[in-house]
Amino acid sequence: MNVITQTADGSNTLYNETIGEHYHSKHGALQESKHVFINAGLRHAREVFPDQPLQLLEVGFGTGLNFLLSTAYAEENSVPMAYTGIEAYPLGTEELKSTNYGQYVSADIWNKFIEQYAESLVNEVQLTPQVKLDIAHTTLETFNTGQTYHLIYFDAFSVQHQPEMWSDEIIGHVCSFLKPGGIFVTYAITGKLKRALKSFGLKIEKLPGAPGKREMLRAVRL
Numbered sequence: 424m425n426v427i428t429q430t431a432d433g434s435n436t437l438y439n440e441t442i443g444e445h446y447h448s449k450h451g452a453l454q455e456s457k458h459v460f461i462n463a464g465l466r467h468a469r470e471v472f473p474d475q476p477l478q479l480l481e482v483g484f485g486t487g488l489n490f491l492l493s494t495a496y497a498e499e500n501s502v503p504m505a506y507t508g509i510e511a512y513p514l515g516t517e518e519l520k521s522t523n524y525g526q527y528v529s530a531d532i533w534n535k536f537i538e539q540y541a542e543s544l545v546n547e548v549q550l551t552p553q554v555k556l557d558i559a560h561t562t563l564e565t566f567n568t569g570q571t572y573h574l575i576y577f578d579a580f581s582v583q584h585q586p587e588m589w590s591d592e593i594i595g596h597v598c599s600f601l602k603p604g605g606i607f608v609t610y611a612i613t614g615k616l617k618r619a620l621k622s623f624g625l626k627i628e629k630l631p632g633a634p635g636k637r638e639m640l641r642a643v644r645l
């Protein structure tokens with residue numbers, strides 16, 4: 424059962440009663456998504472891979488907030504993007520609507536997202552001129568693909584609430600989907616995560632965290 428709640432920057436999130444955690448930072452869902460995933464992730468990936476359509480993988484698609492902001496960026500900057508979400512427990516369309524995230528993107532992006540979300544769980548959809556979306560309705564543990572990605576958003580519930588998502592084995596599994604030079608971003612940073620990423624051949628960068636958090640992590644596959 425998920426309950427809608429407001430975070431410190433006025434944007435909404437969902438509280439997952441089973442896991443006992445919010446889908447986003449309670450210090451600000453919108454701020455965190457922009458800081459960690461759009462600014463440290465997508466903008467940076469665009470600088471590193473300026474001339475290529477971007478292939479992006481998100482672990483934990485959830486409400487689609489990261490997706491919506493990424494789509495707005497892609498449309499504003501004319502960046503072709505194929506976005507794959509992995510989601511074990513997809514939300515219903517009514518739950519997506521209850522977030523009110525339409526206020527952070529154009530009406531066109533929001534309406535197309537709401538209209539085509541259910542289809543994107545089954546087939547890839549061309550959601551906007553620049554952006555294709557497909558959501559793999561599966562766990563990260565069983566997700567597999569022949570494809571590799573320029574950028575991975577790792578947005579799992581925290582290690583305190585879902586430690587199995589942060590095991591060395593799972594981190595190795597997700598990193599195997601990165602292209603050489605590909606970028607991994609997440610809101611959290613721990614010694615164990617850094618050691619695991621290094622052991623899989625990634626170079627770690629510590630960056631200032633979103634409001635309310637000291638640091639975040641970005642890593643690059645060498």
Ligand SMILES: C[S@@+](CC[C@H](N)C(=O)[O-])C[C@H]1O[C@@H](n2cnc3c(N)ncnc32)[C@H](O)[C@@H]1O
Binds near residue numbers: 445447483484
């Ligand atoms: C922190 S929330 C993600 C927030 C999301 N990025 C958003 O913007 O709303 C974590 C997500 O991971 C999903 N999840 C939990 N266990 C999973 C698993 N084993 N594999 C894939 N997704 C999982 C949850 O259902 C939830 O949607």
